[in-house]
Amino acid sequence: LLELGSQPASVVAKKSGLKRGHTYNVLAELIAKGIVQEYEKGSVKYFTCLAPQILVTMLEQRALELDTRKKRLLEVLPELEHMRNPSILQPKVRFFSGLDGIRQIYEDTLREPKKEILAIGDFEHYFPREHSVELNDWIWNYCSRRAKRGITYVGIVNKSPTSDLAFKKRKAERRVLKMVKNADLSVEINIYGNKVAIISSSHDMVGLLIEDKPTADTLRNFHQAMWKKLPDYSL
Incomplete structure (x- = not known):
């Protein structure tokens, strides 16, 4: 139409090589999009294209x-x-394995906008030097990065030499602890936002990341109830 100017559909069909019925359909679509205008001259409909x-x-x-x-x-x-309504949403569960998988879970906690992680576990398993020196060193570095982002770690932990060391670094690494003694806490649970991370790094290096508000809220309430009954951490 830019070349032909205003023309009836028969001329457009002949020039384009399309059947007349199909030509009308194409022109109708172009009219709907505002690219082509239609007007009548006598009893014949003419079509013209707008200027570029x-x-x-x-x-x-x-x-x-x-x-x-x-x-x-x-x-x-x-x-x-x-x-x-968050209750109608299906929980998202992701499985991670290996050193990189464990790192991915911890990195996800750094994206927590509420700046708080509630945790339950044993630092002897969090920092598994005997099992993986690389992961041990990486997690200490992660703790420093977590603190720099203003995220507070609120942990219920088994008393041990490693947790004593973590307690000494509590101010620098924004860590608040309460303790239990002689508890078998072989996995770590982190509760943050609408997520729950369950991490086993001492042996198999596997973890689950559950994104589900009811699950997170239930474990958060459980953590808070335990927190009120436990003594402050002490050396």
Whole structure:
């Protein structure tokens, strides 16, 4: 149509090599998109294409409209998220294994916006020097990075030489501890946001990451109930 100018459908069909019925369908789609205009001259319908510059202007206007709609959506997004019922969402469970898998779980805790991790476990297993010197050193580094991000570690831990060392670093590494004695806590549980991480790094190096608000809230309430009954950590 840019070459032909205003023409009836028969001319457009002949020039394009399309059947007339298909030509009408294509022209109808272009009219709906605002690219082609239709008018009658006598008893014949003519079709004409808008000037290229007008098409550019139309696209700019549509882009502006989409941007406006996006801004409006972002404004109400928090309210929409609040309206969503989390209980109808299916829990997400991911399995991790190996050194890299354990690292991925710990790295996920650093993205916690509420700046608090509730934990249960035994530092002798958290820092498994005898099993993996590499993981042991990496976790101490992780603790420093966690503290720099302003995340507080609130832990119920088994008293041990390693937990004594962690207690001595409590201010620098934003760590608050309460203790149990002679408990068999071979896995670590981290509760943060809507997630629960269960980590076994002393032997098999495996872990589960559960993203489910009811599960996280239940374990958080359990942690808080235990916390009230346990003594503060002491050397």
